[in-house]
Amino acid sequence: xxxxxxxxxxxxxxGDLKAVRGISxxxxxxxxxxxxxPNGAGKxxxxxxxxxxxxxxxxxxxxxxxxxxxxxxxxxARIGVCFEEKNLYLNMTGRENLKFFSRLxxxxxxxxxxxxxxxxxxxxxxxxxxKYSKGMRQRLMMARAIINRPDVLFLDEPTEGxxxxxxxxxxxxxxxxxxxxxxxxxxxxxxxEADELSDRVAFLNEGTLFAVDTPDNxxxxxxxxxxxxxxxxxSHVREETIELAAADAGDRIRELINSDNVMTxxxxxxxxxxxxxxxxGRGLDV
Amino acid sequence: xRSLSSRLAIIAAIVLKDLRExxxxxxxxxxxxxxxxxxxxxxxxxxxxxxxxxxxxVYPSYLAESFSMLIDRETGEFQGLEIIGFADEDQLANAxxxxxxxxxxxxxxxxxxxxxxxxxxxxxxxxxxSESVPQEMRSALASGVRETAYAVQAVYAGRNPLSTLPVxxxxxxxxxxxxxxxxxxxxxRDRIRPILVIMILFIEALALxxxxxxxxxxxxxxxxxxxPARTGDLLTAKCVTGTILAMSQSYLFLLATxxxxxxxxxxxxxxxxxxxxxxxxxxxxxxxGRDFMGTLFYxxxxxxxxxxxxxxxxxxxxxxxxxxxxxxxxxxxAMSGVLGxxxxxxxxxxxxxTTVLWDIFLLGSAFFLLRRRVESL
Numbered sequence: 001x002x003x004x005x006x007x008x009x010x011x012x013x014x015g016d017l018k019a020v021r022g023i024s025x026x027x028x029x030x031x032x033x034x035x036x037x038p039n040g041a042g043k044x045x046x047x048x049x050x051x052x053x054x055x056x057x058x059x060x061x062x063x064x065x066x067x068x069x070x071x072x073x074x075x076x077a078r079i080g081v082c083f084e085e086k087n088l089y090l091n092m093t094g095r096e097n098l099k100f101f102s103r104l105x106x107x108x109x110x111x112x113x114x115x116x117x118x119x120x121x122x123x124x125x126x127x128x129x130x131k132y133s134k135g136m137r138q139r140l141m142m143a144r145a146i147i148n149r150p151d152v153l154f155l156d157e158p159t160e161g162x163x164x165x166x167x168x169x170x171x172x173x174x175x176x177x178x179x180x181x182x183x184x185x186x187x188x189x190x191x192x193e194a195d196e197l198s199d200r201v202a203f204l205n206e207g208t209l210f211a212v213d214t215p216d217n218x219x220x221x222x223x224x225x226x227x228x229x230x231x232x233x234x235s236h237v238r239e240e241t242i243e244l245a246a247a248d249a250g251d252r253i254r255e256l257i258n259s260d261n262v263m264t265x266x267x268x269x270x271x272x273x274x275x276x277x278x279x280x281g282r283g284l285d286v
Numbered sequence: 287x288r289s290l291s292s293r294l295a296i297i298a299a300i301v302l303k304d305l306r307e308x309x310x311x312x313x314x315x316x317x318x319x320x321x322x323x324x325x326x327x328x329x330x331x332x333x334x335x336x337x338x339x340x341x342x343x344v345y346p347s348y349l350a351e352s353f354s355m356l357i358d359r360e361t362g363e364f365q366g367l368e369i370i371g372f373a374d375e376d377q378l379a380n381a382x383x384x385x386x387x388x389x390x391x392x393x394x395x396x397x398x399x400x401x402x403x404x405x406x407x408x409x410x411x412x413x414x415x416s417e418s419v420p421q422e423m424r425s426a427l428a429s430g431v432r433e434t435a436y437a438v439q440a441v442y443a444g445r446n447p448l449s450t451l452p453v454x455x456x457x458x459x460x461x462x463x464x465x466x467x468x469x470x471x472x473x474x475r476d477r478i479r480p481i482l483v484i485m486i487l488f489i490e491a492l493a494l495x496x497x498x499x500x501x502x503x504x505x506x507x508x509x510x511x512x513x514p515a516r517t518g519d520l521l522t523a524k525c526v527t528g529t530i531l532a533m534s535q536s537y538l539f540l541l542a543t544x545x546x547x548x549x550x551x552x553x554x555x556x557x558x559x560x561x562x563x564x565x566x567x568x569x570x571x572x573x574x575g576r577d578f579m580g581t582l583f584y585x586x587x588x589x590x591x592x593x594x595x596x597x598x599x600x601x602x603x604x605x606x607x608x609x610x611x612x613x614x615x616x617x618x619x620a621m622s623g624v625l626g627x628x629x630x631x632x633x634x635x636x637x638x639x640t641t642v643l644w645d646i647f648l649l650g651s652a653f654f655l656l657r658r659r660v661e662s663l
Binding site for chain 1: 292295296299300303306307310311504505506508509510511512513514515516517661663
């Protein structure tokens with residue numbers, strides 16, 4: 001199997017608190033894996049282990065075929081990380097931040113302007129980051145994460161609390177990176193975003209991985225196969241739910257459409273959030 | 287394994303970044319030049335010479351000779367006492383009052399002093415002393431006046447006051463224990479130069495502490511460690527930055543105050559070692575504090591004890607054991623000796639060795655603690 005990242009039986013504890021409990025998963029090149037879970041689920045700890053910032057208590061990590069460990073510059077030269085906290089150099093400009101990190105990666109003739117244009121920051125390139133808005137800082141974080149054209153990209157809540165325009169810019173970059181062939185691990189508790197972006201999603205709660213699958217498979221497995229039809233006749237409005245598994249479901253839907261009373265038809269598939277709650281017994285906002 | 291050149295390139299990139307950040311920190315960009323200028327001005331306004339001769343003014347002037355006879359002339363030396371006669375008592379008082387060092391002490395005798403002495407009647411003598419003359423000197427002067435009375439009595443009796451005593455005076459041999467600094471006293475300006483250098487070094491330690499704490503507080507260190515930069519590269523870069531900051535300020539100060547007329551090679555080694563110690567202190571302070579105020583607090587806690595040996599050099603006598611055990615003692619002693627007394631390598635070598643050992647210990651501790659702190663982010 002062609003894997004960019006292979007994590008096996010990873011565990012990590014902060015003292016007595018078990019943050020991650022023996023999780024295993026893999027990530028293929030060009031794939032986006034949404035890591036979903038509420039605050040404190042162990043998402044950031046997992047990313048720290050995967051990026052070599054923390055040494056797992058148990059388990060192993062293989063990144064692009066090589067064992068990942070702390071102080072592994074060869075492996076870290078091939079990853080990109082966008083942290084949850086905006087850890088940028090505030091007294092430096094956006095351009096200076098990117099140039100500095102390009103030097104750490106040993107990139108020669110780095111085209112800062114092109115990258116700044118990609119994240120829509122070219123017009124503020126020479127302003128200090130301390131003057132940037134939250135969305136601008138996050139876009140700069142994203143630019144920094146892809147500065148070395150990483151083979152594996154780790155994104156920790158990259159769109160949290162952002163305006164729609166900044167969120168859209170970042171989502172476009174994530175898609176673009178995946179299309180380029182980068183494996184993307186995206187942690188979020190925004191189920192809609194995960195659904196839109198992820199090829200597969202992993203449900204993490206209290207350090208335990210409950211499910212890893214494609215959103216469609218999860219919806220098929222846990223959702224309801226039904227449609228809800230809203231019908232209007234004069235001032236009277238009523239709803240009818242049709243189970244798709246029923247033998248006469250097709251006939252009934254055709255019949256309603258032909259009746260000219262149909263106002264709307266909605267599928268009744270479960271959202272990822274519904275499935276998460278069903279599997280873990282816990283909501284995402286906790 | 288990465289090549290040495292790629293590691294050096296990473297360290298250089300971090301150092302340049304740190305210097306850029308330092309140059310944009312308003313606090314340090316104001317504090318650094320101000321403190322440097324303050325130190326240079328303080329140095330320049332201090333006296334650059336030491337007068338070892340005490341000038342004694344005597345009124346009336348014809349009695350100056352009697353005072354001179356008190357001085358042991360067997361050696362033909364005045365032993366640092368110069369006697370000047372004044373024709374007017376007010377002139378004498380004014381000369382002492384001016385406090386310009388012209389006359390330190392004045393003795394005004396009544397014009398009928400000798401007659402009073404010879405007739406056995408009580409006379410009154412005025413002694414003028416400038417405010418800078420210590421109390422012991424004033425007591426010695428009172429004894430001097432009494433001696434003068436005896437001498438005058440002998441002179442007027444037609445005898446040499448030193449050879450006609452009823453007792454034989456012993457020969458006096460002054461033995462200086464330690465080095466005799468007579469004739470080559472170190473001016474205050476030169477004595478304070480090493481103290482100012484050490485102060486500058488440790489002020490810059492606080493600047494580095496600020497850079498380290500910001501890296502921790504904003505968690506930018508974490509962003510560095512997911513690149514090919516290692517923790518060791520980051521720590522080395524911080525050490526280099528601290529050393530550059532501390533050394534450059536010290537060099538500027540010494541250039542402005544003529545400090546490199548002394549053994550510049552030893553001075554450079556001492557500044558390098560001092561800058562290393564300052565870097566260690568900066569890293570320790572930056573690691574300990576959680577924010578700017580915390581860093582400043584811990585920085586002060588670390589810096590004050592290190593300043594004590596420098597301050598103690600202003601006072602005579604050997605420092606206490608506790609002071610001699612402080613990490614900066616060897617550095618201070620060597621700097622004082624080389625910068626203040628033009629001492630050479632033979633004097634400085636043991637202190638350099640001690641400072642090297644302290645630098646290794648302090649930098650090692652700073653690396654260990656900062657590494658732990660960075661890796662726990």
